[in-house]
Amino acid sequence: MVMIMRICIQPVGDVNDEILKFLKKKFGEVFGMCEILPKIDIPIYAYNFSRGQFNSTLILKSLPTVEDIVLGVTEVDIYADNLNFVFGEAELFGKRALISLARLRPEFYGLPPNKDVLKIRALKEAIHEIGHVLGLIHCENKRCVMSFSNSIIDVDLKDWRYCKKCLKKLQDRGIYISI
Template identity: 30%
Template structure:
């Protein structure tokens, strides 16, 4: 009889301990989960922003869409009629508090220095890891631009989480290598997806 009581007490203590550890883990997860801020610039149409936001929300529900702001005049590179992506994300980074990541959305042509090329046209750029990135619609195909734009946005957000470029051709994290391979991309590969799941991303709705 005494043994039964002892077993019962031990099981009760084990249950209490397990619940306590589970609660601590959930609290820790809530604290480490960031909020993605979607910052459109006024040059981009609201319907394009809505479609990208809807796509991101399927894999990362904790998002906020901000009011559109004016484009930054000091990022303009007159010689090529482009806007410097590195300057854009520096600006966004300066406005982003800890616990948040900001992605800027634009239809402008953006560029960055790549190797010996001072002004290389790109579709997006993001700090890895970091709190800011930017995605542009300028170089996308017209027939399915919203789908491609989502893929560019999710790619740059992946960089902010710490993901590098991926060798898998179907993965959203592949290196564009100066082209537009988004029509070949279908999803994050298993390795990239596992990495993002550890960052509180959700993929059960895809």
């Protein structure tokens, strides 16, 4: 049984269209429905000049609130309080999540660009943050998409799917997805 839910992808600033379309396709397969909303501007007040990064919480709070889950996708480097950076942030049991593509790009680490690597990393972090919106916390299983990623190596090591334990938690809440 697959629960049909709608994920709205919200570009925040200019975002690579190919990545957005890839996420839309995968979310349609996993969650049931997905649409890409018109781009919104990155809130200038979220920029921290001393860090040279954007505050993820402020961007997250700027995302529209709708009936569906909204996943903000941005290209800018983000951080959360007390952390040097984050790949994303979400409202636990909320409606909004955010990912940044900045540190998911191989070129951030001095490597050649690789769209396939970027796509799978973006998918992992997006499904991870949506997991938080659905009420999942970090998982101890390092292969589970809900495992905490402290580095890009952690992102690369985990799968893009929820482990059996996390899937069971979702099912216990009446959430059935196609993974």
